[in-house]
Amino acid sequence: MNTESKSGVAAEDSITTTDETGSKMDRMVNPQRNADSSSIKPTRGMTGTTLFFALLVGIYFGIVLVKSEVVRWQRVHDMFMFREAHMYLIIGLGVIVAMISMLLIKRYHVRTIDRQPITYQPKPFHKGIIFGSILFGAGWAITGACPGPIYAQIGGGVGLAWLTLIGALFGMYGYALLQPKLPH
Amino acid sequence: MEFILQPWPWWISGVLVGLTVPLLFVLTGQGFGISTSLQQIGAMCSPNSKLAYFAKYNRRAGLWVLLFAVGIAIGGFIANFWLSAEPVEFLPESYYTVQGGIRLLIGGLLIGFGTRYAGGCTSGHSITGIANLNWPSLVATLFFFVGGLAVTWGLGYLIF
Numbered sequence: 001m002n003t004e005s006k007s008g009v010a011a012e013d014s015i016t017t018t019d020e021t022g023s024k025m026d027r028m029v030n031p032q033r034n035a036d037s038s039s040i041k042p043t044r045g046m047t048g049t050t051l052f053f054a055l056l057v058g059i060y061f062g063i064v065l066v067k068s069e070v071v072r073w074q075r076v077h078d079m080f081m082f083r084e085a086h087m088y089l090i091i092g093l094g095v096i097v098a099m100i101s102m103l104l105i106k107r108y109h110v111r112t113i114d115r116q117p118i119t120y121q122p123k124p125f126h127k128g129i130i131f132g133s134i135l136f137g138a139g140w141a142i143t144g145a146c147p148g149p150i151y152a153q154i155g156g157g158v159g160l161a162w163l164t165l166i167g168a169l170f171g172m173y174g175y176a177l178l179q180p181k182l183p184h
Numbered sequence: 185m186e187f188i189l190q191p192w193p194w195w196i197s198g199v200l201v202g203l204t205v206p207l208l209f210v211l212t213g214q215g216f217g218i219s220t221s222l223q224q225i226g227a228m229c230s231p232n233s234k235l236a237y238f239a240k241y242n243r244r245a246g247l248w249v250l251l252f253a254v255g256i257a258i259g260g261f262i263a264n265f266w267l268s269a270e271p272v273e274f275l276p277e278s279y280y281t282v283q284g285g286i287r288l289l290i291g292g293l294l295i296g297f298g299t300r301y302a303g304g305c306t307s308g309h310s311i312t313g314i315a316n317l318n319w320p321s322l323v324a325t326l327f328f329f330v331g332g333l334a335v336t337w338g339l340g341y342l343i344f
Binding site for chain 2: 046052054056057060061063064065066067068069071073074077080081085089090092093094095096097098099101102104105110112113118121122123124128130132133134135136140141142143144145146153155156157158160164166167168169170173174176177180
């Protein structure tokens with residue numbers, strides 16, 4: 001009984017099951033709900049549904065990355081050489097579509113499928129945004145991949161992309177070690 | 185069907201890339217950004233580390249990004265082997281050498297260090313950050329291009 005009142009979803013469903021037996025049944029039908037309802041807020045990002053949908057959207061994004069060819073070294077090189085607009089157009093249009101989506105989400109107070117509010121966590125400015133971005137840009141030009149495309153290349157069967165990932169993990173460890181000493 | 189098997193034009197690709205942001209927000213409540221997956225892997229591989237970068241990181245809350253990365257790899261497989269008329273040429277032939285492998289390792293190192301120092305990559309800063317009018321993300325994107333252009337135009341003869 002107590003657990004049901006914490007979640008709007010459960011409260012709606014339990015209109016007809018206000019007695020003790022009813023809520024037991026509700027628990028049997030939806031064993032996960034009662035386990036989750038008390039802990040949705042602090043642990044967002046770890047429920048089974050969230051992980052499943054993260055995998056699903058990942059598959060979608062991986063397909064888009066490969067079919068749009070932004071995972072190809074040649075496309076990235078031609079972007080930095082100003083030989084073709086392909087990458088600029090995709091990134092630019094992507095930003096515009098994402099921006100309109102965010103405006104609609106805010107305008108209509110769209111919530112997640114778990115009925116949680118959608119909030120963007122701003123990334124504050126620090127000096128690392130300048131230094132780190134220059135280093136990442138250099139790596140992007142050399143490997144022809146940013147972090148997303150590394151995974152897409154590996155999945156696409158490019159054995160060499162494992163080297164890019166191993167390098168990236170070493171780079172991440174390097175940052176973890178040096179973080180206290182770096183200007184931020 | 186033939187249309188799907190060819191490389192997709194920029195206007196379809198751009199719309200689909202942009203839609204990743206609302207899809208991820210609505211379905212998982214998470215902001216689109218993939219380079220955190222590196223920190224997630226690091227934190228999971230060193231559970232007892234005293235480094236603040238790992239010790240203060242919430243491994244359980246970040247688990248979704250690992251699944252997202254695995255999904256991208258699966259999507260890469262599907263797109264290349266089932267949805268392409270010809271295999272996609274990801275890397276040019278010059279990379280299939282010892283020097284090429286070293287280039288990828290060093291480039292990867294710069295990606296890992298740089299994205300973590302900058303707190304995001306093309307997805308977290310350029311797409312999601314700018315779309316949310318977060319001005320430091322615009323600064324980050326400009327400096328992505330400073331680094332990329334400097335290497336391509338300045339060291340191009342040495343590297344490529």
